[in-house]
Amino acid sequence: MVELEQVTKLFPNGTCVLDNVNLQIHQGEFVYITGVSGAGKSTLLRLLYGAEQVTSGMVMVNDVCLNRISSRSLALLRRRLGVVYQDYRLLANRTVSENVAFVLRAQGMAPWEIKRRLGPTLKMVGLLDKVDRFPHELSGGEQQRLSLARAIVNTPVVLIADEPTGNLDRENSLLVLQILQRLNSFGVTILMTSHDPYLIERTQHRVLRIEEGQVYDIR
Secondary structure (H helix, E strand, O other): OOEEEEEEEEEOOOEEEEEEEEEEEHHHHHEEOOOOOOOOHHHHHHOOOOOOOOEEEEEEOOOOOOOOOHHHHHOOOOHOOEEEEEOOOOOOOOOHHHHHHHHHHHHOHHHHHHHHHHHHHHHHHHHHHHHHHHHOOOOHHHHHHHHHHHHHOOOOOOEEEEEOOOOOOHHHHHHHHHHHHHHHHOOOOEEEEEEOOHHOOOOOOOOEEEEEEEEEEEE
16 A cells, blocks of 8 residues: 655755655554654655655555656546645635535536535534635634545545644544544545654554654554
């Protein structure tokens, strides 16, 4: 499902954030990625959806090699991935339902199919009663759940979540975690960066730690 083979990533200033890393994540796993700020957690995730390129080595996601991938092939791969950001990245002038529908409309999906997917997706994230609200009318937790809805409405095989609870209080963090665990129970592979030991300790999922360019399995 996800494989890194001898991956090294250097920043332009010469900093090595990943140093000859080998990693395998199997379909259906739920994996936490931890490490101090600047360790390379977000960089690792960005490699997985093609926002960054490796300096050397190979990255495979869903049986697709991301090394020198064409723009068209990358766009097709991203339709099979969901990405959740800490800063939400919502469309401020669109309602909740329009924010979610926009993702599918951009892919050329038929209106009837968009309508069919909207209800179940918004119900899963607990926003079915707020379909006509704008992002600024939502709480921080609701905005993050809307961001999550945008990421899962296309039924991804892999969900990549970069600190999805980083700006949330404990209650909203647990709500997001519950949604992610439910998705995982359906077979979606979840990769989630987190610095919150409380969340990590509440589950028995696999935990990776990035430290000094290496990735360690710590659970």
